[in-house]
Amino acid sequence: MVSGMKLALGLGSLLFALGCQTGGGHSKTIENGTWLKAWESANPTWRGVxxxxxxxxxxxxxxxxxxKLASAGVNVVIVEVDYSFEFHSHPEVRSVPFISRTQARELTAAAHAQGIRLIPQINCLGHQSWSKTTLPLLVQHPEFDETPGRFPQNKDIYCRSWCPQNPEVNRVVCALVDELIDGFDADAVHVGMDEVFLIGSEYCPRCRGGDPAKLFAKAVNDLHGHIVTQRNREMLMWGDRLLDADSLHYSEWEASKNGTYRAIELIPKDIxxxxxxxxxxxxxxxxxxLAAKGFRVWPSGWQPLGATRAFSDFAAKQKNSRVLGYxxxxxxxxxxxxxxDWPPLTEPLKEWR
Ligand SMILES: [Zn+2]
Known part of the structure; x- marks a missing residue:
């Protein structure tokens, strides 16, 4: 999500049948469904951090x-957890340190007490490495890598991707997603999926020559099949791979120049x-x-404040119920x-209260 922006940090429906039916025993009812209904009726706009x-x-x-966040108007917090969780299904992919199950539950309870919805995030498909560091999934399961054995020390690439056609990857990833849902008692999951550049790679025996849009849509649909269809939770993701950079006049970071954008026609509109x-x-x-395509859109800005205000102002002028907030x-x-107390958060949120 970075276009160089995380630099400061250093650091399916068809397919779900193939690998995502991990538990079988999961309740389809959201444990805190009553809380969510009350939250939805009290919060027509989403004001998030x-x-x-x-x-x-x-x-x-x-x-x-x-x-303090609640006082500033925040009613949703996305917590990017990635592999930093006390996973038990696949403890080998835990990052250190990590969030314990006990702390995750306390966090959600504390957020709900403030009227704030808490949504955990795990970056899926792309962003499986950062700089020279490969994240635990592909370290422990190199067979999931879209470019196995290539690009030592991640030289000459932005971030590694997993292979959306690997027959085993969904089984592992959906188990991790289940643990986040259950650990955080989450009513939604953010699956990341931004800035995927390695897709349909010539180095992947399954994907070589494949249509990047179909491959990307497969990854989205597999996750949707599990999170929404099977677990009855909402699914959020970054939107950049679904935008045609050329026709919308965006950069290759915040929109797609690698052929994925046609996936917009191939995925469910409740994301x-x-x-x-x-x-x-x-x-x-x-x-x-994106709103005209039938999706709910959550405009997401950063800093500096001038850019933040420009984006929030533009979004607020849309007067479209599918534009959720900021x-x-x-x-x-x-x-x-x-x-x-950060102005790029406090200032635009005033506009959405
Ligand atoms: Zn592949």
Missing amino acids: HLMVQSDEQAKSLIETLP VLCDWHYEKRDDYPSVPF LCTTWGKVKIREAA
Whole structure:
């Protein structure tokens, strides 16, 4: 999501039948469904903040900050957990440190007490490495890599991807998603899926020569089959791979120049698309475009404040019920404890209250 922006951090429906029916015993009812219904009726607009929360210490910082965030107008917090969770189904993919199950439950309970919806995130498909560091899934399961054995030390690539056609990857990933849903008692999951550049690679024996749009849609549909169809939760994802960079005049980061954008016609419309743009522009044509396609769109900005205001103002003028509100991403520019006082968060949210 970064277009160089996480630099500061250092660091299916058809297919679900193939690999995502992990439990079988999961309840289809959301345990906190009553809470969610009340939240939905009280919150016609979504005023969110996205935070990296990857240890118990950070979770505790967030718990302490939640009352201030609520006062600033925040009613949704996306916590990017990735592999930093006390996974039991596949403990080999835990990052260290990680968030314990106990702390995850406490975090959700504390958020709900403030009227805030808490949504865990795990980056799927892309973003499986950062700089020279490959994240645990592909370290422990190199057979899932879209470019197995290629690009030592991740030289000459942006981030690694898993292979959406590997017959085993969904079994593992859906087990991790289940643990996040159950651990956080989550009513929704954000699956990331931004900035996927390695897809349909010549180095993948399954995907070589494949249509990037169909491959991307397969990954989306597999996750949707599990999260929405099987687990009855909402699914959110970043929207950049679904936008045609050329026709919408965006960069290759915040939109697609690698053939994935036609997947927009191949995925379910109940997915919430977090449409991120960080540059100051006169207009952001992706917002009306995605809404017109039938999706709920959650415009997602960052900083500086001028760009934040331009995007939030544009989105607010749409007067479209599918434009949910505004999501403030932070990407290491503000500490969790200081987020509630950060102007790129506080200023645009005033517009959506
Ligand atoms: Zn592949």
